[in-house]
Structure formats: structure tokens, C-alpha cells
Amino acid sequence: MSLPTDSLDELDRRRERARAMGGADKLARRRAAGQLNAEERLALLVDAGTFRESGLLGESSVFEADRGRTPRDGKIVGFGRIDGRDCGIVVNDFTVKGSSTSATNSKKMGHVRRTAIECGMPFVHIGESTGARMPDTMGSRGMGNLLGNDPHQFRRVRDNPWAAAALDTAFGSSAWMCCCSDFAVMRKGSIMAVSSPRLVSMAIGEKVDLEALGGWRLHAETTGLIDCVVDSDAEAMAAIRRFLSYMPSHNGELPPESPQPAPAGDDQSTLPGLLPEKRTQVYDMRRLLRVMVDRDSLFELKPRFGKSAVVALARLGGRVVGIIANNPAAAGGALTVDAIRKIVDFTVLCDSFNIPMVRFMDTPGFVVGLEAERRGAPGLIMNFMNATSLVTVPTITVLVRKAYGRAYVAMGGGRNNDEMIAWPTAEVSFMDPGASTHIVHGVSPGDPGWEEAFTHIARDSEVWDMASMYSVQNVVKPQETRDYLIGMLDVYRRRRRGGIGEHLMRTWPTSY
Amino acid sequence: MPIIEVTSEITGNVWKIVARPGERLEEEAPIVILESMKMEIPVTAPEAGVLLEVCVLEGSTCSEGAVVARMEV
Numbered sequence: 001m002s003l004p005t006d007s008l009d010e011l012d013r014r015r016e017r018a019r020a021m022g023g024a025d026k027l028a029r030r031r032a033a034g035q036l037n038a039e040e041r042l043a044l045l046v047d048a049g050t051f052r053e054s055g056l057l058g059e060s061s062v063f064e065a066d067r068g069r070t071p072r073d074g075k076i077v078g079f080g081r082i083d084g085r086d087c088g089i090v091v092n093d094f095t096v097k098g099s100s101t102s103a104t105n106s107k108k109m110g111h112v113r114r115t116a117i118e119c120g121m122p123f124v125h126i127g128e129s130t131g132a133r134m135p136d137t138m139g140s141r142g143m144g145n146l147l148g149n150d151p152h153q154f155r156r157v158r159d160n161p162w163a164a165a166a167l168d169t170a171f172g173s174s175a176w177m178c179c180c181s182d183f184a185v186m187r188k189g190s191i192m193a194v195s196s197p198r199l200v201s202m203a204i205g206e207k208v209d210l211e212a213l214g215g216w217r218l219h220a221e222t223t224g225l226i227d228c229v230v231d232s233d234a235e236a237m238a239a240i241r242r243f244l245s246y247m248p249s250h251n252g253e254l255p256p257e258s259p260q261p262a263p264a265g266d267d268q269s270t271l272p273g274l275l276p277e278k279r280t281q282v283y284d285m286r287r288l289l290r291v292m293v294d295r296d297s298l299f300e301l302k303p304r305f306g307k308s309a310v311v312a313l314a315r316l317g318g319r320v321v322g323i324i325a326n327n328p329a330a331a332g333g334a335l336t337v338d339a340i341r342k343i344v345d346f347t348v349l350c351d352s353f354n355i356p357m358v359r360f361m362d363t364p365g366f367v368v369g370l371e372a373e374r375r376g377a378p379g380l381i382m383n384f385m386n387a388t389s390l391v392t393v394p395t396i397t398v399l400v401r402k403a404y405g406r407a408y409v410a411m412g413g414g415r416n417n418d419e420m421i422a423w424p425t426a427e428v429s430f431m432d433p434g435a436s437t438h439i440v441h442g443v444s445p446g447d448p449g450w451e452e453a454f455t456h457i458a459r460d461s462e463v464w465d466m467a468s469m470y471s472v473q474n475v476v477k478p479q480e481t482r483d484y485l486i487g488m489l490d491v492y493r494r495r496r497r498g499g500i501g502e503h504l505m506r507t508w509p510t511s512y
Numbered sequence: 513m514p515i516i517e518v519t520s521e522i523t524g525n526v527w528k529i530v531a532r533p534g535e536r537l538e539e540e541a542p543i544v545i546l547e548s549m550k551m552e553i554p555v556t557a558p559e560a561g562v563l564l565e566v567c568v569l570e571g572s573t574c575s576e577g578a579v580v581a582r583m584e585v
Contacts, residue, residue, distance in 0.1 A: 217516070221558065280551050304558065308521060331522040332551040364549040369523045371576035434550045
């Protein structure tokens with residue numbers, strides 16, 4: 001007994017045709033243009049030899065003319081390992097009908113996404129696509145076949161981490177997946193938008209160029225929809241691997257620990273020298289953070305958006321932490337509307353995936369003024385407050401320098417933390433001493449009595465009174481902070497729940 | 513080479529202009545320094561490039577989101 005060889009040969013023939021993707025000519029054109037193809041991107045993403053493909057023989061079945069002409073139906077999907085951990089993976093193959101979304105490839109994507117959620121592994125989407133497939137999706141037959149048949153397609157309850165890339169042309173599903181993922185990377189030169197300039201022009205008569213419609217600057221600096229911008233596909237895959245190295249496979253486990261105790265970023269005794277002498281001068285908070293966390297572990301998200309705040313994944317003593325910090329180098333550390341959006345987004349990420357948080361505070365307050373009000377600052381500030389109050393993972397707040405008013409509370413001041421500590425440089429009040437001297441005493445700089453009144457109010461803002469009433473738990477030198485945080489984050493581990501948070505924000509929006 | 517606009521993240525008074533048109537700037541190099549929130553706050557180059565023009569005057573007020581300078585990057 002043996003299987004008929006013609007059926008085995010037929011399988012081989014079909015496999016070979018599927019693996020040829022959109023054909024030698026299209027692949028050669030990509031190569032000539034310096035673009036990687038889907039197989040090459042996949043190889044850079046997963047551990048070598050670990051990918052198990054699902055749906056190799058899937059193809060379009062809507063029109064007879066497409067039969068046999070849509071290898072894998074334009075999407076390579078399956079399961080592979082990243083740093084030894086299983087992940088559900090979709091890689092778009094633009095050489096097959098622009099990797100447009102179709103009836104068959106929707107089923108392929110849905111299967112991998114559902115499996116990743118139900119079996120507890122990260123989901124990764126490498127996007128390059130044109131949007132819904134035409135004419136497949138036309139008319140009531142097309143709509144009945146395609147859109148809306150997967151009610152959970154964009155349902156995020158953060159059971160597992162999602163990461164996505166926007167490479168080259170990212171319209172339709174590639175844009176949607178970046179926006180509903182926990183991490184999105186974009187390569188310079190790519191475009192991410194709802195639809196193409198041609199369609200925009202047809203729909204509203206507006207002529208726009210690609211970069212203005214959805215280039216990297218727009219998303220990195222203005223919309224905040226992209227977490228990380230890179231120069232190459234290889235860097236994009238490395239960024240996704242790096243992001244996932246900080247994440248648990250699902251929300252029922254802790255983030256992975258480094259096996260070895262990790263060294264500090266630098267000599268802690270350099271920290272005091274990184275603060276400026278005058279309180280009116282600014283500095284780059286990221287320099288302090290890099291010294292305090294484990295060497296080379298600071299992974300900043302959205303660095304070009306809402307720059308007066310820094311949000312970053314990092315490790316302290318080998319354990320993953322989420323860092324939220326004000327950065328005086330931009331807008332003096334004042335919390336702008338974009339900085340608030342960025343912090344809230346990151347707070348949801350950390351709390352949903354059991355990542356303890358450390359906040360470093362140096363802010364003169366929320367930005368005030370016409371522009372902030374026009375953009376809905378009061379609503380966003382309350383969103384920020386609500387997020388801060390819903391956090392259930394361990395949190396420690398460090399008062400570095402300025403801690404004023406409502407911003408102090410939103411940034412985790414008062415009892416909005418497990419513990420609050422201060423550096424001796426901390427100053428805490430409802431308002432900056434200069435402004436409060438003017439309001440309380442009715443004097444301005446240069447007026448008789450200004451110097452005395454200002455000195456008195458500034459002295460009252462020093463942290464010693466707060467320490468004496470145990471409203472900060474300790475005053476700590478900068479150079480002692482790293483060891484202190486490592487020790488206290490261990491104390492505040494949620495032992496009763498195995499370190500797992502309550503995930504009260506798991507259904508919060510995926511962009512703000 | 514694309515031309516980008518450098519905008520202020522905060523409303524303030526222009527205290528000092530510290531870079532000159534034609535100057536090559538590194539990313540995060542200061543272009544002007546604002547006085548705002550009782551602090552000296554730099555507006556910096558978002559990318560490395562050549563400063564084409566500074567669009568504000570010393571002593572003037574600059575609004576949040578206003579174009580402070582243009583650069584070729």
C-alpha cells in the first residue's frame with residue numbers, strides 16, 4: 001500500500017506555487033527597489049526554523065478568474081517563536097493583489113488572531129496593504145461575504161499583547177492594526193492612512209501628497225499613532241522583538257525577567273550632577289533615567305510626540321518596569337494635551353499587562369492657555385486622573401524637582417501610588433512660588449517686599465514638611481534611588497494575586 | 513530635501529534667539545529660548561538639518577503650536 005503519487009505531486013506543485021508569492025518579476029522589482037518581501041520580513045521577525053504556517057494553500061475563491069492566481073491569498077499567517085516564545089503572526093504579501101483584504105485571507109487572519117488570544121500568546125501584524133479587495137467587496141454580495149463577518153476583528157480587551165508594523169503602503173487593515181495594537185512601528189518612507197491620495201482626491205476633491213496624508217512625521221509627531229520610527233525593515237522587526245521582550249505572553253502572567261541580576265546604566269554618583277543649579281533651567285530627564293535603569297534597557301515609546309513627558313519600558317534589577325516621567329527639556333516639563341494622551345495610553349498598557357510603574361515628577365503643571373482649552377484639556381486631565389486612580393499594579397512616585405497643583409496628583413502624587421519618595425531637590429506646592437507670591441502678596445519681582453515674600457513661600461515648598469508628616473515615605477538621594485526602587489518594588493509585589501493586576505482599563509480605547 | 517516647520521509646544525515670551533539661519537543643527541539643538549511657566553524653555557530642532565529662518569522676534573509672544581522656525585532636513 002502506498003499513497004497515489006499523483007496526489008502527493010499535486011500537493012508539492014500547489015505548495016511550490018504558493019511559496020512563489022506574486023511571481024519572480026514582482027519579487028525582482030521589489031528587490032531592485034530595496035524593498036524586502038513578506039518571506040524576508042518573516043525571517044527577520046521569528047526565531048530561525050520556528051514558523052509553522054497556516055493556510056499555505058488558501059486563495060481567492062470569489063471569482064473563477066482569480067483561482068490559482070492569488071498565492072496564500074496575499075497573507076502569510078501562522079505561529080512562530082520570538083525569543084523562544086510562541087506568537088501568532090500575520091505578514092502581508094503585497095505582491096499578491098496588494099495584500100488586499102479578502103474573504104479567504106480574512107479567515108486566515110481571524111484564525112491566528114483568535115488562537116493567539118485564546119491560547120495566550122502575543123499577536124504580531126506586519127502590514128503593507130491597499131485596503132479591502134476590489135471588486136470582491138462590491139455590492140451586497142461582496143459586503144455580505146466580507147465586511148462585518150468577524151465581530152471581534154478589532155475587539156481589544158488586552159488579553160494578549162499586539163504589535164504591528166506599517167511598511168511602505170499601509171492603507172486599510174495595516175493602518176487599523178497599527179491603531180489597535182499596543183505597539184506600532186513605522187519605517188520612514190512608508191504611508192499609513194485610511195485611504196490613498198487618489199481616493200481622497202475622488203471623494204472630497206482635495207489634492208494631497210503622500211507624506212502629508214500619512215507620512216512618518218505626521219504619525220510620530222502629530223497623531224501619536226506610531227510608537228517608534230525606524231529606517232529599515234530589519235529595524236522594524238527588531239523593534240517589535242524588543243517591545244515583546246518586555247511583555248508577558250498574556251495578561252495572566254508576569255513580564256519576563258532577565259535571568260541574571262542586571263547592572264545599572266551608569267555610576268549612580270553622576271546623578272546629582274545632571275540636575276541644573278537653577279530651578280528656572282531645564283535638563284533632559286532621559287539622561288537621568290538611562291543612568292538609573294539597567295544598562296541599555298530604556299525603551300522609549302512615542303519619543304517625538306508629547307515630548308514634555310517620557311514613557312518608556314525598562315528594567316530595574318532585571319525586572320520590567322514602566323516609566324512615566326516629566327521631561328523639563330520640552331515645554332519645561334509642563335503637561336501638554338499630547339503628553340497627557342501619551343501618558344494615559346502608556347498607563348493602560350502597563351496596568352493591563354502587570355507591569356509595575358515608576359513615575360518621576362518634575363512638572364510646573366498642566367499647560368494652560370487658549371490652545372490647551374481648545375483641545376479639550378479639562379476632559380483629558382480628568383481622563384488622566386481616572387487612569388491614575390484605576391491603576392492596580394505596584395507604583396512608586398519619585399518627586400525629582402517641581403510638583404505643582406493638579407498635575408502633582410495626576411502624576412501619582414498624594415496617595416495615588418504604593419509609595420512616594422522625594423529627592424532633596426523636590427519642591428511641592430499648589431502653585432509655583434513666583435506665581436503664588438504674586439497672587440498671595442500682590443507683589444512682582446523688583447517690588448519692595450518681593451524678595452522676602454518669595455523666599456518665605458519657596459522655603460515652604462521644600463519637601464521637609466511633607467516628610468515630617470509622612471506624606472512622602474522617604475527622602476532619598478539621587479544616587480540611592482536605583483537600589484531603593486529595586487528593593488521597594490519587591491516589597492509591593494502583589495503576592496495574593498501572583499503579581500497579576502485587576503486590569504480595570506483593559507477595554508479603554510487604543511488611541512486617544 | 514524636505515522643509516519642516518518647528519513649532520512651540522508651549523505659549524511664552526521669546527527671550528533669546530540662539531541659532532542663525534544657514535546654521536547646521538543637530539537634532540535637539542536649541543533654536544530659541546522661551547520664558548514660560550517661570551522657566552527658560554528651549555524650542556529645539558526636531559531633526560538634524562539646516563536652519564532656514566527664525567519666524568519670531570526676541571521679546572515677542574509665541575503661542576503654543578506657533579511656527580518658530582523652518583528647517584531643511
